[in-house]
Amino acid sequence: MSELKVGDVVYLKSGGPAMTINGKAGMGSEWSCVWFVDSENKKADFKPEALTTENPKPRQKPMAG
Template sequence: MSDFKKGDVVQLKSGGPLMTIIADYPSHSHGHSVRCVWFNENKPVEETFVVEALKSV
């Protein structure tokens, strides 16, 4: 279980843009996951990540 919650700002451990968590999926088929949003060239992008790949910033 992670300590992440909606509204938290996170980043992939490998780097990349700052992202905001918009949904929590504790029972996702690939493990506990969260849905994140960030902007790429002024356009919002959304993707789901397993929490083990993320760090708080």
């Protein structure tokens, strides 16, 4: 995976909502991420190994028929 940077949209490899990288967390190697649940802003720090730029669990599209 390419190097993550502020402003990238990322997901947890285990799934979950789209999040935006807001910056480095403290003095460590973790990334601070932000996202919304309804209109509530959420924030948490994650190790880069737990993040991916590709949605690991995309929603299934309904079949045409």
